[in-house]
Amino acid sequence: MSDQHIDPERAQFDAFKALPRDTPIHMLNLVRFRDEAAYPADHPLAAQGLSGSQAYAHYGKDSAAVFQRVGGRIVWRGTMETMVIGPADEHWDAVFIAEYPGGGAFMEMVTDPVYRQAVVHRQAAVETSRLIRCNPSPSPSGTVFG
Numbered sequence: 001m002s003d004q005h006i007d008p009e010r011a012q013f014d015a016f017k018a019l020p021r022d023t024p025i026h027m028l029n030l031v032r033f034r035d036e037a038a039y040p041a042d043h044p045l046a047a048q049g050l051s052g053s054q055a056y057a058h059y060g061k062d063s064a065a066v067f068q069r070v071g072g073r074i075v076w077r078g079t080m081e082t083m084v085i086g087p088a089d090e091h092w093d094a095v096f097i098a099e100y101p102g103g104g105a106f107m108e109m110v111t112d113p114v115y116r117q118a119v120v121h122r123q124a125a126v127e128t129s130r131l132i133r134c135n136p137s138p139s140p141s142g143t144v145f146g
Helices: 010-018 052-069 103-111 113-125
Strands: 025-033 073-078 094-100 126-134
Touching: 010 103, 025 052, 025 103, 052 103, 052 113, 052 126, 094 103, 103 113, 113 126
Parallel strands: none
Antiparallel strands: 025 094, 025 126, 073 094
8 A cells, every 4th residue: 555645745735834833743653664765766775775664764863963953852652553443454664743842843844954865765765654733732631532
């Protein structure tokens, strides 16, 4: 199954940019890796036969300084075990929530030249993904839904 949700479409990115940029945000990341990374033919790692997971590790390493500089941090990470509600054949290899001090920090990250070079690894690594912007809200009680 390949949905090709790797980079945002223009309308999605415009919707993101229209939201407030100065309030903290959480970005829910759901990522499925390719079995074999798909680098452009002229990329230095193209002939190395890296897995999607290995390519994603390069993305993490190469983008870390920019992510930290803009104030980003991982606030939750987990491993998917089974789908309880949703398509039974859907699985995610990486599941995490990244926190940013605001939408502006995320915009600063994705437009940074160092990040833009690192994102090539993500594009090579990812079969499909979901990136969902959330407004973090404290729950009035840790024991109720809603």
